[in-house]
Amino acid sequence: MDFIDFNGIRLDYLLYKHLLEFLSERELEALFELAKRPPSRYYIRVNTSKITPEALLSALSRNIEVRRDEHIGEALWIPVQGPFKVPEVRRRVVAEKRAAESVYMGADLYAPGVLKAPSVKAGDEVNVVSPDGQLVAYGIAEMDGDAMLKTRRGLAVRTLVSVYKAPKLRELDEYRLGYFYDQSYPAMWVGLIARALGASTAIDLNSSPGGKTTHLAQYGIRVIAVDRSRPKVDKIRENAERLGLTSLIDLLEHDSRYLDRDFPRLKAEIALVDPPCTDLGVRPKLGHTVTMIDVETLARYQRQFLSVASRIARYIIYSTCTLTYQENEENITWATRELGLEVLDIDPPRSVHGWGACPLCRRSMPTHFDAPGFFLALLRRR
Structure with missing residues (x-):
């Protein structure tokens, strides 16, 4: 299979040619x-x-440089x-x-994220590298390499110098007290749209780790947060408890593709669909390989969530953190044709119109x- 390599981000030739239908070679490069650099x-x-x-x-300004966003009231950067x-x-x-991508930004490395640590002893100076060998940080090992792999818990490497640096916010008292949630700027669009709809109930079909769920809950919207595994549900619970929002969040461990079948009385005003995707919009990205088959397989999977959402809620907020047309605009066009949904106009700050046949997408x-x-679309059941 032929691949086009953008410094570690590899697309097969079919996907590369498809993206060239919407972007020039210079824009794609x-x-x-x-993508290799963080915002x-x-x-x-x-x-x-x-x-x-x-x-x-x-409170934060006493220790770090922090500013308010110009457009989103609850956003600081x-x-x-x-x-x-x-x-x-x-x-x-x-x-x-x-x-590795987190350590690249200055985070410490914890044992669950370690793949190998040959001959490393506690106190050693070490380099943290990505699976393909890219150098991301220098630091001090806090435990033996064998212990990192055996215990799978605790601080493995304390980062001293990384390629990029953002504050270690999770070490702050304000984080422990639940005063904030670290969330990307465009991901906050989902909460803004939900609030603008004036809804009081929502179902988040792909909730973990709980960023969008807790955003809606802090607006007073009651959310049923669904994900398919116990570790994912536990992560939502952990964030909800830290933020003090458990009274507005009901947790459900279930494959949400079967919600309407297994819980036929389950309804809400809004359904959030943020399904697994090819992640091509995530920054920074140290290495990634995506094929056209990956895109097509995931697009079919994503449509299953859209189908269920159309049967349990009047409004659907669909979002992904990827760039492909099939996982975004094409899925929305399919939903209007096959599910009888209509796309509503939205205008989140710092966004551009969708590609092709979906100019109301963002x-x-x-x-x-x-x-x-990031991609966002608001749909309504006719």
């Missing part, structure tokens, strides 16, 4: 060059059920610093891809705004 703003969402944005801004040169040492700890494009790639 620029898009995946930006210059690291966003958090103020938990307005506990504290005002002004009060949290004042911290400047991301870098890139920095990372010292190279002899010992290496190989981190799982998502963990996108966050890193080449237009310094943000992750």
Whole structure:
């Protein structure tokens, strides 16, 4: 199979050619060059059920540089610093891809994210690298490499120098007290749209880790938060408890593709659908391989969630963190044709119109705004 390699982000030739139907070669190159870097703003969402944005801004400003967003009232952001040169040492700890991307931004590495740590002893100077060997950070091992892999818990490497640096917000008292949730800027659009609809009930079909669920709950919307595994549901519960929003969130461990079959009386005014996708909009991205078969398989999977959502709610807010047409606009066009839904006009801040036959859909494009790639559409049952 032939692949086009954008410095570690690999697309098979069919997908590359398909994206060229909507973007020029120069735009595509620029898009995946930006994917290697984080946005210059690291966003958090103020938990307005506990504290005002002004009060949290004042509290955080005593320790870090933080600013209010110009468009979203509950959004604060911290400047991301870098890139920095990372010292190279002899010992290496190989981190799982998502963990490596977090460490790349200055986070510490915890044992569940470790893949290999040969000959590493507690106290060693180490480099953290991605699975394909990209250098992401320098730090100090807090436990032996064998213990990292055996215990699968605890701090594995304390990061001292990373390629980029954002504050370790989860070490702050304000985080422990549930005053904020770290959430990307475009992901907050979902909550804004839900609030604008004036709904009092919602079902989140793909809730974990709970960012969108807790955003709606802090507005006073009662949410049924669904995900298919116990660890995912436990993660939602953990965030809901920290934010003090458990009274407005009902947890359900279930495959939400079968909600209407297994819980026929389950209804809400809004359904959130943020299904698994190819993740091509996530930043920073150290390495990724996507084929056209991946895209087509996931698009069919995503339509199952849309089908169920159309039977349990009048409004559907559909979102993904990817860039492909099939997983986004094509799915929405399919929903209007096969499910009898209509697309409503929305205008979230710093967004562009959707591609092709869905101009009422909205996108966050890193080449237009310094943000992750994201897709959003609002649908209504006729």
